[in-house]
Amino acid sequence: MKKATLQLETLTCPSCLQKIDHAVKALPGVDKESVNVLFNASKVKLNFDEEKITIDQIEKAITDLGYEVKKTQVK
Amino acid sequence: MPRYILRNKNKIALMSGVLIALGFLSKWTMGNQVLFEGALIMAALFGVAPVALQAYQALRVKVVSIDVLVTIAVLGAFFIRNFEEAAIVTFLFLFGAFLEQRTLNKTRSAIKALTELAPESALKRQEDGAFVEVEVDEVAVGDVLLVKTGAKIPVDGHVVAGEGSVNEASITGESLPVAKEKGSKVYAGTILDNGTIQVVADRVGEDTTFGKIIELVEEAQDSKSVAERFIDRFAKYYTPAVLVLALIVWLFSRRLELAITILVLGCPGALVIGVPVSNVAGIGNGAKHGVLLKGSEVVSALSRVQTMVFDKTGTLTVGKPVVAETEYYGDNIEEVLGYLASVERESDHPLAKAVLEAIGATEFWPVEATEVVKGAGIVARVNGHRIAVGNVALMEREKVELSAKARADVARFEKNGNSLVLTAVNGELKVLLGVRDRIRPGVQADLRRLKKLGVENLVMLSGDNQGTVDAVSRELGLTEAHGHMLPEEKAAYIKRLIEEEGQVVAFVGDGVNDSPSLALAHIGIAMGGGTDVAIETSDVVLMNSDFSRLPHALGLAKAIVRNMKQNIFLAVGVVFVLLAGLLFSDWVNMSVGMLVHEGSILAVIFNGMRLLRYRLSS
Numbered sequence: 232m233k234k235a236t237l238q239l240e241t242l243t244c245p246s247c248l249q250k251i252d253h254a255v256k257a258l259p260g261v262d263k264e265s266v267n268v269l270f271n272a273s274k275v276k277l278n279f280d281e282e283k284i285t286i287d288q289i290e291k292a293i294t295d296l297g298y299e300v301k302k303t304q305v306k
Numbered sequence: 307m308p309r310y311i312l313r314n315k316n317k318i319a320l321m322s323g324v325l326i327a328l329g330f331l332s333k334w335t336m337g338n339q340v341l342f343e344g345a346l347i348m349a350a351l352f353g354v355a356p357v358a359l360q361a362y363q364a365l366r367v368k369v370v371s372i373d374v375l376v377t378i379a380v381l382g383a384f385f386i387r388n389f390e391e392a393a394i395v396t397f398l399f400l401f402g403a404f405l406e407q408r409t410l411n412k413t414r415s416a417i418k419a420l421t422e423l424a425p426e427s428a429l430k431r432q433e434d435g436a437f438v439e440v441e442v443d444e445v446a447v448g449d450v451l452l453v454k455t456g457a458k459i460p461v462d463g464h465v466v467a468g469e470g471s472v473n474e475a476s477i478t479g480e481s482l483p484v485a486k487e488k489g490s491k492v493y494a495g496t497i498l499d500n501g502t503i504q505v506v507a508d509r510v511g512e513d514t515t516f517g518k519i520i521e522l523v524e525e526a527q528d529s530k531s532v533a534e535r536f537i538d539r540f541a542k543y544y545t546p547a548v549l550v551l552a553l554i555v556w557l558f559s560r561r562l563e564l565a566i567t568i569l570v571l572g573c574p575g576a577l578v579i580g581v582p583v584s585n586v587a588g589i590g591n592g593a594k595h596g597v598l599l600k601g602s603e604v605v606s607a608l609s610r611v612q613t614m615v616f617d618k619t620g621t622l623t624v625g626k627p628v629v630a631e632t633e634y635y636g637d638n639i640e641e642v643l644g645y646l647a648s649v650e651r652e653s654d655h656p657l658a659k660a661v662l663e664a665i666g667a668t669e670f671w672p673v674e675a676t677e678v679v680k681g682a683g684i685v686a687r688v689n690g691h692r693i694a695v696g697n698v699a700l701m702e703r704e705k706v707e708l709s710a711k712a713r714a715d716v717a718r719f720e721k722n723g724n725s726l727v728l729t730a731v732n733g734e735l736k737v738l739l740g741v742r743d744r745i746r747p748g749v750q751a752d753l754r755r756l757k758k759l760g761v762e763n764l765v766m767l768s769g770d771n772q773g774t775v776d777a778v779s780r781e782l783g784l785t786e787a788h789g790h791m792l793p794e795e796k797a798a799y800i801k802r803l804i805e806e807e808g809q810v811v812a813f814v815g816d817g818v819n820d821s822p823s824l825a826l827a828h829i830g831i832a833m834g835g836g837t838d839v840a841i842e843t844s845d846v847v848l849m850n851s852d853f854s855r856l857p858h859a860l861g862l863a864k865a866i867v868r869n870m871k872q873n874i875f876l877a878v879g880v881v882f883v884l885l886a887g888l889l890f891s892d893w894v895n896m897s898v899g900m901l902v903h904e905g906s907i908l909a910v911i912f913n914g915m916r917l918l919r920y921r922l923s924s
Contacts, residue, residue: 241411249369253367269524269528271414271524271527295363296367297363
């Protein structure tokens with residue numbers, strides 16, 4: 232399991248949050264319990280299994296929704 | 307293509323606005339209906355593209371968002387050939403989103419200003435001894451870093467060479483420079499005002515105090531209270547419910563216009579954004595003023611506090627004994643003070659330090675034949691005189707006669723909560739010093755403010771003797787004060803307040819030896835001097851151990867809760883007024899509905915922004 236923090240563009244609508252939350256949780260290899268979308272900080276924090284999914288795939292899921300990923304940290 | 311549309315949402319809004327203006331212009335000046343409709347159809351088509359795209363993405367992840375409602379409404383308007391409404395509604399929706407983004411950024415400005423203080427680069431010592439600039443992520447624990455005047459200190463560490471003064475406002479909220487020399491601790495995110503220092507990294511990145519503060523504030527701003535979670539759940543079912551309602555209205559009344567108007571009126575914008583906006587602005591205000599509020603749950607509990615329980619030492623008092631009262635007997639006092647200082651200089655008793663500080667510069671003598679009398683004091687020979695320094699028991703042992711005045715002074719000093727230091731020269735009392743912990747300056751006024759803000763009981767619990775406790779309590783005008791209390795007895799006292807008296811209790815302590823009480827109370831408030839323990843175990847942290855932030859914290863919590871209630875009231879009120887207007891009058895149509903909605907969203911954001919400027923009025 233790795234821990235990722237993704238800095239997104241400024242989020243403005245609470246429903247964006249719901250969209251991102253649903254989309255990320257639907258990805259295989261992402262620990263559903265760990266997903267935390269921070270509205271005001273415009274960040275997504277989650278744990279994922281690097282054998283099942285890459286960080287690039289997670290980023291793509293978010294950019295496909297139309298939100299820019301500005302910076303990603305994986306630990 | 308889809309991403310291109312979303313990225314240029316603002317340009318699309320502008321274009322659609324221009325087209326609408328052109329359309330109306332051609333209608334009014336030339337009376338050209340075809341051009342008018344053409345322009346508005348274009349405007350609506352442009353405008354609806356990003357909205358429909360967002361709606362599609364939302365539906366794909368099974369979310370019925372506001373975009374879905376608006377898209378259906380606009381399509382409906384097209385269907386009944388009301389292009390005017392379709393164009394204006396989409397334009398208002400896009401323009402509103404643009405304004406929301408701009409104003410929301412303002413409410414987040416306080417925390418943003420904080421994160422921008424994060425250091426980005428560091429001068430790291432290489433193997434050859436030269437310093438090279440690297441990204442702060444590349445610094446590891448144990449690295450030696452060079453910090454020059456005006457630069458940010460990149461890590462938590464200690465100074466190994468050089469000296470300078472540091473502005474620690476980002477950690478403590480206090481901008482007075484702090485002197486640093488070899489061995490001093492320095493913190494990431496603070497700024498070296500002058501001097502040059504070399505620092506060894508003890509903690510880096512998110513592990514630094516500054517990193518923890520940022521993480522904490524970020525999570526606090528997004529933490530959800532019970533009320534907020536309720537609104538979230540509500541919004542989740544509310545939006546689909548609006549859709550269903552519109553469908554039912556259409557099925558029964560067969561009036562498509564009415565049905566799509568309901569879709570627009572039902573948008574829950576202000577309701578879902580009102581509470582987070584108050585939260586982010588309020589908690590941001592706290593962070594700027596040296597108060598860390600850990601989330602909206604904490605804010606709501608703090609606003610309801612009835613009883614505040616204080617630790618004494620280090621919280622209400624400075625936590626360091628000083629000479630508070632002095633009496634001299636006879637003459638040659640200067641010389642006696644020199645003897646006293648010479649004896650005290652050789653002792654490591656805590657009172658000795660206070661005595662030395664009070665005497666200051668004086669003439670020191672060689673001290674001979676020192677004899678430490680356990681629990682009483684010291685006897686020694688200085689300059690041929692027999693000097694006895696200690697408590698009353700030592701004076702009795704030394705057969706020192708106390709005059710009636712001296713005995714009265716001793717009684718008075720003791721009543722005022724002092725520990726006594728008596729000095730006798732050759733069996734004659736010369737100096738009487740009263741040493742006690744000093745009350746923090748300004749605490750009295752701060753406590754008065756707390757009472758004014760509605761705190762009913764102010765209670766002090768201390769491990770100190772009852773006499774000292776009573777003296778402090780009298781001076782501060784507390785409701786209750788109890789001495790001789792162990793940490794677990796304090797915790798039991800708080801438990802009783804909560805369980806038997808049903809009080810909402812806050813505990814204020816230094817966060818070191820009071821963790822059971824901090825944890826038990828509804829609100830644990832730590833006087834944090836930038837220590838991790840305090841930051842992690844408590845609900846509220848007063849940075850820099852500054853007691854005067856406490857009234858600000860309480861006032862702010864009350865203001866945030868008030869602000870949230872106003873926002874909820876405003877949001878719900880607007881929906882009711884619009885629905886009533888739709889049912890009982892004819893001034894409400896889609897465009898008016900959208901306009902009022904966007905207006906109410908901006909209103910709750912502006913209302914939230916007032917919290918950024920909140921200050922406790924004195």
